[in-house]
Amino acid sequence: MYELGAAALIQRLAYALAIGLLIGLERGWDARAEQEGERTAGVRTHGLAALLGGVWGAVALEFWHDAGVVALGLSFLLFGAAMAVFRYRETEHDKTFGATSVVAMMLAYALGALAVVGNEVAAAAGAVATTILLAAKGLLHEWVQKLTWEELRSGLVLLVMSFILLPVLPNRAIDRWGAVNPHELWLMTVLIAAVSFSGYVAVKIVGYRRGIAVAGMAGGLASSTATTAAMARLAAENPKDVGVLAAGALFANAIMGPRVLAILSVVNPAFGLRLAAPLIGVGVVYLLAGGFLMWRGAASGEREGNPVAGANPLDLPAVLKFGALLAAVMVLSKILTTFAGSSGAYALALVSGVADVDAISLSMARHGEQEVGWTAAAFTVLLAVLSNTLSKVAMAWAMGGTAMGLRLLFASILALGAGVGALVLIPTPQGL
Secondary structure, three states: OOOOOHHHHHHHHHHHHHHHHHHHHHHHHHOOOOOOOOOOOOHHHHHHHHHHHHHHHHHHHHOHHHHHHHHHHHHHHHHHHHHHHHHHHHHHHHOOOOOHHHHHHHHHHHHHHHHHHOOHHHHHHHHHHHHHHHHOHHHHHHHHHHOOHHHHHHHHHHHHHHHHHHHHOOOOOOOOOOOOOHHHHHHHHHHHHHHHHHHHHHHHHHOOOOOHHHHHHHHHHHOHHHHHHHHHHHHHHOHHHHHHHHHHHHHHHHHHHHHHHHHHHHHOHHHHHHOHHHHHHHHHHHHHHHHHHHHHOHHHOOOOOOOOOOOOOOOHHHHHHHHHHHHHHHHHHHHHHHHHHHHHHHHHHHHHOOOOOHHHHHHHHHHHHHHHOHHHHHHHHHHHHHHHHHHHHHHHHHHHOHHHHHHHHHHHHHHHHHHHHHHHHOOOOOOO
């Protein structure tokens, strides 16, 4: 028989009560405008429900080998049935529909029981997740209303390919150079798509009425190159706003460094930590330069409309194209680093960085340290950032004019200088 001491049992029951009070706090706050006696269940009711679940969990433990588990299951069914009847009568009275209140009560009861018979920390985490979901009702409903069929379809296809196809892909190199691992390749492709989609969702929720700064930062999560091009196009059409629009482009580039760092940290945390200082340095300088230009151009006011309207980054063809690009860069990187060492990696970074930074960065994170050493791998990533930055400056100059190009060029020189300085001057973390 599994026994708990009095102190341990009281502690677990306290966990159960706290779980119910947490869920009940959100439920009570949501119904705070209703009069006493009109609320379905608030702080006290949810607290008592979770405590009741904990008590029945304690009873089940006492008779664990004598149908205690069956008794706990039956108590949960009876509690759920009672709550369902109560909710049915309430919906009949109010002429409304909804099962959230019943589910929340049953979760409070179940999590209270889990806190006693299982892991109390896991039960507390479940209560926090439940409370967050309940509190996010308005945000989730707004997001669903804004979701288009194309976005839903692309997301579902990507989920299917990730959770059904990914587990069956071979987790080994399939080419003669040992560069292409289908499992790792698709995992990194999904990672890039997920990071880009976070920026896309942010734009959909926040919108562009909050200003060019928000548009630039959110667009930088999806594509700093596309955002820079969009700002340059607007600068050509609105020359008097070139300062503010250049700031938007700089904000997008400020996101690029931390974005690459986040991806590298997931694939290779040690390598990401070594590049943290230069990538953050680049981002901070771009952010300060954008803030300065925004401050100077604040008189132009907030712009209406949608200055950076992009395609859905989870569009399947776009995801597959990136996967193909990543595979090609990995193969070329492996061949060049094998036969030409660090000079081959540098050449590839300068060429591939014109179009994309993520592919060569992920390639270096995966096998760059073993092939050319971490210092050369780090400089390879920075060279890709340099190449990508110069290509965006040239594009902004050509599309937005000299004023746009000069602003981006000056800020980029400062940002890249800060990145190189951080790489050289800031020591490598010990133990790496």
